[in-house]
Amino acid sequence: xxxxxxxxxxxxxxxxxxxxxxxxxxxxxxxxxxxxxxxxxxxxxxxxxxxxxxxxxxxxxxxxxxxxxxxxxxxxxxxxxxxxxxxxxxxxxxxxxxxxxxxxxxxxxxxxxxxxxxxxxxxxxxxxxxxxxxxxxxxxxxxxxxxxxxxxxxxxxxxxxxxxxxxxxxxxxxxxxxxxxxxxxxxxxxxxxxxxxxxxxxxxxxxxxxxxxxxxxxxxxxxxxxxxxxxxxxxxxxxxxxxxxxxxxxxxxxxxxxxxxxxxxxxxxxxxxxxxxxxxxxxxxxxxxxxxxxxxxxxxxxxxxxxxxxxxxxxxxxxxxxxxxxxxxxxxxxxxxxxxxxxxxxxxxxxxxxxxxxxxxxxxxxxxxxxxxxxxxxxxxxxxxxxxxxxxxxxxxxxxxxxxxxxxxxxxxxxxxxxxxxxxxxxxxxxxx
Numbered sequence: 528x529x530x531x532x533x534x535x536x537x538x539x540x541x542x543x544x545x546x547x548x549x550x551x552x553x554x555x556x557x558x559x560x561x562x563x564x565x566x567x568x569x570x571x572x573x574x575x576x577x578x579x580x581x582x583x584x585x586x587x588x589x590x591x592x593x594x595x596x597x598x599x600x601x602x603x604x605x606x607x608x609x610x611x612x613x614x615x616x617x618x619x620x621x622x623x624x625x626x627x628x629x630x631x632x633x634x635x636x637x638x639x640x641x642x643x644x645x646x647x648x649x650x651x652x653x654x655x656x657x658x659x660x661x662x663x664x665x666x667x668x669x670x671x672x673x674x675x676x677x678x679x680x681x682x683x684x685x686x687x688x689x690x691x692x693x694x695x696x697x698x699x700x701x702x703x704x705x706x707x708x709x710x711x712x713x714x715x716x717x718x719x720x721x722x723x724x725x726x727x728x729x730x731x732x733x734x735x736x737x738x739x740x741x742x743x744x745x746x747x748x749x750x751x752x753x754x755x756x757x758x759x760x761x762x763x764x765x766x767x768x769x770x771x772x773x774x775x776x777x778x779x780x781x782x783x784x785x786x787x788x789x790x791x792x793x794x795x796x797x798x799x800x801x802x803x804x805x806x807x808x809x810x811x812x813x814x815x816x817x818x819x820x821x822x823x824x825x826x827x828x829x830x831x832x833x834x835x836x837x838x839x840x841x842x843x844x845x846x847x848x849x850x851x852x853x854x855x856x857x858x859x860x861x862x863x864x865x866x867x868x869x870x871x872x873x874x875x876x877x878x879x880x881x882x883x884x885x886x887x888x889x890x891x892x893x894x895x896x897x898x899x900x901x902x903x904x905x906x907x908x909x910x911x912x913x914x915x916x917x918x919x920x921x922x923x924x925x926x927x928x929x930x931x932x933x934x935x936x937x938x939x940x941x942x943x944x945x946x947x948x949x950x951x952x953x954x955x956x957x958x959x960x
Contacts, residue, residue, distance in 0.1 A: 680923045684712055776799070854900050
């Protein structure tokens with residue numbers, strides 16, 4: 528009875544009170560569902576109405592275009608994979624969302640986005656690649672094999688910003704993979720290796736900008752340190768670096784690292800050019816570049832291509848885009864001041880196997896040589912030994928950044944040519960001297 532009384536005295540909820548929470552939940556759900564559905568519908572309509580983009584200037588790359596519908600590709604699954612990549616690249620507002628993602632990641636305390644560190648002093652620093660041990664061994668073996676043939680061979684493998692500017696990296700971000708690579712080259716290639724890390728580090732410690740803040744390349748000031756080390760190895764004094772006579776050709780350069788994360792609010796880089804070879808009209812030296820662009824033979828009377836300063840890829844101001852073969856000749860005449868000669872009557876010819884790190888270093892090298900033959904082995908498909916013999920090459924420089932030297936399999940192509948020539952007995956040290 529007591530229990531019945533207690534239950535009888537307990538107030539019972541009104542029936543209309545039970546339906547109110549359900550109505551509130553329904554209103555709330557519809558309030559979220561309708562805007563979200565409209566947003567998805569708007570994205571779909573924009574995707575159908577907007578034309579496909581072939582190139583992303585911000586990312587500095589070509590985008591995936593719509594794949595052709597074929598039964599064979601549908602059955603294999605290739606079509607859906609290609610279509611998924613197409614939707615990702617052609618997503619409406621893609622550039623905005625990439626920037627928004629990078630901003631959110633930085634503001635929530637993440638230290639990187641898309642393998643790019645958010646570093647101190649406005650720097651974006653690329654995460655170094657883990658070296659491929661087999662590729663590194665084969666590439667180094669090719670360099671040393673060429674040295675054994677009697678050529679004057681030098682090797683510059685530049686550490687990148689993550690190794691030189693360790694103090695700017697986020698806490699616990701440093702990885703010594705490039706330090707181990709450089710240590711290996713110091714030990715196993717002492718006869719050919721030009722160690723540029725100490726000079727780069729010393730210049731950075733003095734406050735000089737040796738790497739771009741938004742790009743993976745070194746600046747022309749950083750390239751000078753490698754040039755100076757190479758010239759001293761050749762027994763010639765390097766030209767002095769004159770900050771007062773330098774020329775700023777751009778103040779709005781946003782490079783490859785910025786393109787990978789598109790972080791808003793980053794201050795663009797300057798591109799600064801140093802004597803002795805300044806842009807057209809400011810130099811006592813005149814050079815001619817010759818290359819084949821896939822359609823015709825091109826000749827350009829300068830080491831610089833100003834047109835690229837109006838495009839996204841402003842680093843191509845230095846010598847243009849990567850080409851399989853580019854030949855630079857110093858034009859003789861009243862404007863050619865030959866004060867850097869080593870007192871030899873023979874023309875000085877340099878063969879430079881390279882990646883794009885060489886492009887802003889070559890203007891320092893150019894006054895020392897009658898010809899510089901620049902070969903990018905990633906795109907060149909000719910016998911390099913035959914080319915050296917044809918053009919009377921004695922001096923060879925390999926110039927790569929650490930990531931490329933430890934991953935680019937094309938460098939070992941030289942080893943295959945050398946091994947084949949040695950097997951045939953066609954080459955020996957006296958052939959070239």
